[in-house]
Amino acid sequence: MLLLGGGAAVAAGAAAVAAREELAYWWGQLPGNSRPRKEGEVDFAGAQWSAASPANYRQANRPDDYTVDRVVIHVVQGSFATALKVFRDPFHEASAHYVVRGDGHIAQTVRELDVAFHAGNRGYNERSVGIEHAGFVDRPESFTPDMYAASARLTAGICRRYDFPADREHVVGHIEVPGTDHTDPGSHWDWDRYLTLVRAELRRPAARTRPGTT
Numbered sequence: 001m002l003l004l005g006g007g008a009a010v011a012a013g014a015a016a017v018a019a020r021e022e023l024a025y026w027w028g029q030l031p032g033n034s035r036p037r038k039e040g041e042v043d044f045a046g047a048q049w050s051a052a053s054p055a056n057y058r059q060a061n062r063p064d065d066y067t068v069d070r071v072v073i074h075v076v077q078g079s080f081a082t083a084l085k086v087f088r089d090p091f092h093e094a095s096a097h098y099v100v101r102g103d104g105h106i107a108q109t110v111r112e113l114d115v116a117f118h119a120g121n122r123g124y125n126e127r128s129v130g131i132e133h134a135g136f137v138d139r140p141e142s143f144t145p146d147m148y149a150a151s152a153r154l155t156a157g158i159c160r161r162y163d164f165p166a167d168r169e170h171v172v173g174h175i176e177v178p179g180t181d182h183t184d185p186g187s188h189w190d191w192d193r194y195l196t197l198v199r200a201e202l203r204r205p206a207a208r209t210r211p212g213t214t
């Protein structure tokens, strides 16, 4: 970034990378330095915009200030409508970037630029995109073919945008986030099926958009 030479940053270890990200973060907070954003704009073509309360996420300028290299998979333990409702509640203290419904419909509630509070771990929130799936961990019927397909398209787009591989190191469940006491997405979530769909999507041409959507 502008505050450190590129060569120095590349040569530096993890601590220096963290320092660089901290500097970049503060640079992004200065007036005039944040990226322009338009109400209703989405990062995934076809997603419905349904804004979370600004109290439930932190404005940022990813990936300039924080490297994005993870997707965190969640299950709502409730309905699609419930997820959108609680994310709008300024006292909920949590949000995710996306919510996927059983019929494959997707809502975006926080921009990927911003840090949603979904992983219960600051570092993971800063480096990841959080995707909620409507339903319950103990109800396998929650996870429909349409949901897997839509979520896989979404995750493939995220892998492309931030250039990281679709594997189990980079696409994780909430349960795998260090320090979490959450168990989602649970044992009924079919990881092999999901990653196979994500990888199939990544083999398609990049500019593909669904017909009838913007």
Ligand SMILES: [Zn+2]
Residues within 6 Å of the ligand: 073, 074, 075, 118, 174, 182, 184
């Ligand atoms: Zn979760």
